[in-house]
Amino acid sequence: MKLKAALLASVLALTTMPALAQTAMPDPLDDRSVKRLDKMEKVVRELRAIVFQGRDTGKPVVVQAAETDAQISALSDQLKDLEQTLTRLNGQNETLTHDLDVARRANDSEKARADALDQRLAALEKRLADQEAAAAAAVAAPPAAPAAPVAAANDPAAAFKSARQLLLDGDYGGAEQAFAGYVATYPDSAKAPEARYWLGETQFVREAYGDAAGNYLGAVRGWPQTSWAPDAVLKLSRSLVALKKPADACKTLDELAKRYPKAPAAVTSKAATTRAQAKCAA
Structure with missing residues (x-):
């Protein structure tokens, strides 16, 4: 009760302040003083409300502190802090969006490359299948009948001439x-060694070096003194080199120099x- 009486006395005393305030002040209040006065009046009104509440209700008065400058x-x-956090999150979101765009473009590029590779692979598979089909058809087809020399059974000269003409025409297979x-x-005709030489030539052209070497060797057996013999020995040595037999090739070249010292310049070169x-020894 003493607390209530003291509060009531304070409120009544403060309520008399307007009468005093009517006295003319020597200087007008500055802005800061006005703010302080407004704040004091607000406190007085709150105190009056508290006192009247306690008087009228008889219940304990709960005083809640007004918000201070520190709380504000x-x-x-x-x-x-919230604004900074929001700014940071926005920046992170923009970064993630940019990374996502980069990843999406990279994925599109890789997909385009994969599609291009698939197309190339499909084209290669088709070409391979076509080649396999052509090869199978060639194997299944009956072999062409060999071109028999004209009057081969009765005229060796005509048969040789016919074979030589095929070679001149570029028909190496025929x-x-x-x-x-x-x-x-x-096999025992005078033209048989030369026929072996030309047979070796057709095989050398298609890189059948084993068969060519055998026919060149048969052609130069006895070291004939003919215009084609030096070239036959040269081609024999070249076939041996292709067959990875360098030692035999070197021996053949030694015989070439020994047997045909007057071989054409093209042959010696x-x-x-x-x-x-x-890599023959000097």
Whole structure:
């Protein structure tokens, strides 16, 4: 009760202030004083409300402290922190969006490359399938009948001439068959060694070096003194080099120089090149 009486006395005393305030002040209030006065009046009104509440209700009065400048400052700081956090999150979101766009473009590029590779692979598979089908058809087709020399059974000269003409015409396959038929039919004829030489030429052209070497060797057996013999020995050595037999090739080149010292310049020049390929001793 004493507390209530004291509060009531304070309120009544403060209520008399308006009468005093009517006295003229020597100087007008500055802004700061006005704010302080407003704040004091607010406190007085709150105190009056508290006193009347306690008097009228008889219940304990709960006084709640008004918000202070420190609380306002704290709320302002929290607001600033929230704004900074929001700014940071926006920046992170923009970064993630940019990274996502980059990843999406990279994925689109890889997909385009994969599609291009699939198309190339499909094209290659188709070409391979076509080639396999063509090869199967060639195997299934009956072999062409070998070009028999004209009057081969009765005229060796005509048979040789026919085979030679095929070679001059560029029909190496037909020439090979014709010369092989001549050698098989007329193994003891005077033209048989030369037929072997030309047969070796058709095989050398298609890189059948094993068969070519055998026919060149048969052609030069006895070291004939003919215009084609030096070239046959040279081609024999070149076939041996291709067959990875450099020692035999070097021996053949030695015989070439020994047996045909007057070989054409084209033959000796190629022989020197072949000797270097075979790494023959000087």
